[in-house]
Amino acid sequence: MHVEAGPRKLVMRTLNASRSAFVALSMDATTFFESYEVGDDRQQQRLQVKLKACLAAVRLPASVERCTMRADAQAAPGGARLVFELECRLGALKRYTVPLDEHSADVGKAVYRRDPATCSRLVIGAKRLAECLGNFHTENDELELSVTPEQVRLRAHIDDADAVPPAGGRQPARSAPQLHTELTLDPRDFDAYEC
Numbered sequence: 001m002h003v004e005a006g007p008r009k010l011v012m013r014t015l016n017a018s019r020s021a022f023v024a025l026s027m028d029a030t031t032f033f034e035s036y037e038v039g040d041d042r043q044q045q046r047l048q049v050k051l052k053a054c055l056a057a058v059r060l061p062a063s064v065e066r067c068t069m070r071a072d073a074q075a076a077p078g079g080a081r082l083v084f085e086l087e088c089r090l091g092a093l094k095r096y097t098v099p100l101d102e103h104s105a106d107v108g109k110a111v112y113r114r115d116p117a118t119c120s121r122l123v124i125g126a127k128r129l130a131e132c133l134g135n136f137h138t139e140n141d142e143l144e145l146s147v148t149p150e151q152v153r154l155r156a157h158i159d160d161a162d163a164v165p166p167a168g169g170r171q172p173a174r175s176a177p178q179l180h181t182e183l184t185l186d187p188r189d190f191d192a193y194e195c
Contacts (some may be wrong), residue, residue, distance in 0.1 A: 001051040003082070006044040010036070014051055016142060047071055048101045049082050055138065057084035057096040064088055120147045123192035136181050149195045152185040
C-alpha cells in the first residue's frame with residue numbers, strides 16, 4: 001500500500017497481485033480528519049507498507065474512539081515504520097507498528113484510460129464503509145466490486161484448497177467455495193454515486 005501525505009489530503013492506494021484492480025482512497029485534510037499535520041507543509045510525504053500488515057489496525061472495532069497514524073522515521077533498530085495508535089473506550093490504548101517497505105521500486109499506480117462511458121465515481125462515509133467491510137471474512141484476499149446504475153454488489157469467497165478426493169478415487173475432487181459472501185448496496189447508501 002502506498003501512502004502519500006500532502007498538505008491538503010492523504011491518499012492511500014494499492015494494486016492487487018495480478019494488477020487487474022486498483023483502489024485509491026483520498027481523504028481531505030480539512031473535512032475527514034479531526035486534526036491533520038504533515039512534517040513539511042510544502043512537500044508531499046510518501047511511504048510504502050505491506051497492506052496485510054496494516055489490516056489489524058485499520059479494521060477498527062466499535063470500541064475505538066480515536067485513531068492516530070504517524071510515520072516514525074527515528075524508529076528503533078528495526079528502521080522506519082508506520083505507527084497506528086488506537087484509543088479505545090475505558091482508556092485502553094492499542095499500538096500497531098508496521099515496518100516501511102523500503103525494497104519495492106513499484107510506485108503502485110495503475111495504467112488505465114479514463115473513459116467517461118465506463119468510469120464510475122463512488123463516495124461513501126467511513127462508518128458506512130466499515131459496516132460493509134465488516135461483513136466479509138478477514139481471510140479474503142480479494143473483493144469483487146460490480147457497479148451498475150441500480151446497485152453496487154460486493155462479493156468474496158474463500159476456496160477450499162484442501163479438497164479430498166472421494167472414496168474409491170472415481171471422481172476428481174472439486175474445489176467448492178467454503179465461504180461465499182455477497183452484499184448489495186443501493187446508490188442512496190453513497191454520498192456520491194456516478195455510474
